[in-house]
Amino acid sequence: MGSPDGLTRRCAAADEGDPTPCEGPLAAVVIVTGDGTQITGCVQHSARQLASMKGARLHPMAALLPWALDVYCRAAELPPFPWQIGL
Numbered sequence: 001m002g003s004p005d006g007l008t009r010r011c012a013a014a015d016e017g018d019p020t021p022c023e024g025p026l027a028a029v030v031i032v033t034g035d036g037t038q039i040t041g042c043v044q045h046s047a048r049q050l051a052s053m054k055g056a057r058l059h060p061m062a063a064l065l066p067w068a069l070d071v072y073c074r075a076a077e078l079p080p081f082p083w084q085i086g087l
Contacts, residue, residue, distance in 0.1 A: 013041020013049045018083035020044055028067040030059035043067050047074035052081045 011026040024043035031039045031046050034055025041049065050056050050071060062068040079085065 013045035050075035051078035
């Protein structure tokens with residue numbers, strides 16, 4: 001998705017070092033980190049963060065969203081910080 005300034009918008013869950021594009025809505029689900037911080041993100045970056053953050057989980061309300069299962073299943077197949085190893 002493009003923005004008026006010509007840059008591609010990225011969701012809040014996208015790590016600065018992760019070059020992969022967002023997939024799905026930019027606010028598909030909410031990840032709750034181990035310290036309770038909530039991060040809203042797309043399917044791609046939420047899964048990558050869920051796989052990387054110790055103690056992270058999907059917000060309980062994510063169960064009502066159609067993308068939650070996709071995020072959870074993707075995270076289960078990823079190593080932590082996949083962007084650091086080229087995934």
